[in-house]
Amino acid sequence: MQAEFDVELDWRGFELHPEIPAGGMPLDAMFGAERVARMRPYLLDFARAQGVTGIPTFDVGTERVVGAQPYPVLAEAVVRQGGRPRAPVSGPRRS
Numbered sequence: 001m002q003a004e005f006d007v008e009l010d011w012r013g014f015e016l017h018p019e020i021p022a023g024g025m026p027l028d029a030m031f032g033a034e035r036v037a038r039m040r041p042y043l044l045d046f047a048r049a050q051g052v053t054g055i056p057t058f059d060v061g062t063e064r065v066v067g068a069q070p071y072p073v074l075a076e077a078v079v080r081q082g083g084r085p086r087a088p089v090s091g092p093r094r095s
Contacts, residue, residue, distance in 0.1 A: 005083040
């Protein structure tokens with residue numbers, strides 16, 4: 001996105017575990033059911049405080065893009081909010 005637009009990104013990071021397979025795995029399988037039961041209220045409160053609802057959400061100026069959307073949908077929101085493309089907006093960028 002930064003290669004194509006003059007935008008400022010505000011990343012919200014989270015811990016990754018390299019041992020988790022690409023398709024994911026249940027938290028119970030990783031940490032055990034009892035530990036997950038103790039962790040869940042804290043995790044949900046923390047996520048809500050950071051604006052995470054479990055649905056990918058991008059705030060672009062005053063516009064909110066919700067859900068897993070194709071790259072052009074996000075790029076068009078940036079343009080509607082005054083972003084100026086550095087290059088033609090096409091499809092997803094692969095790095």
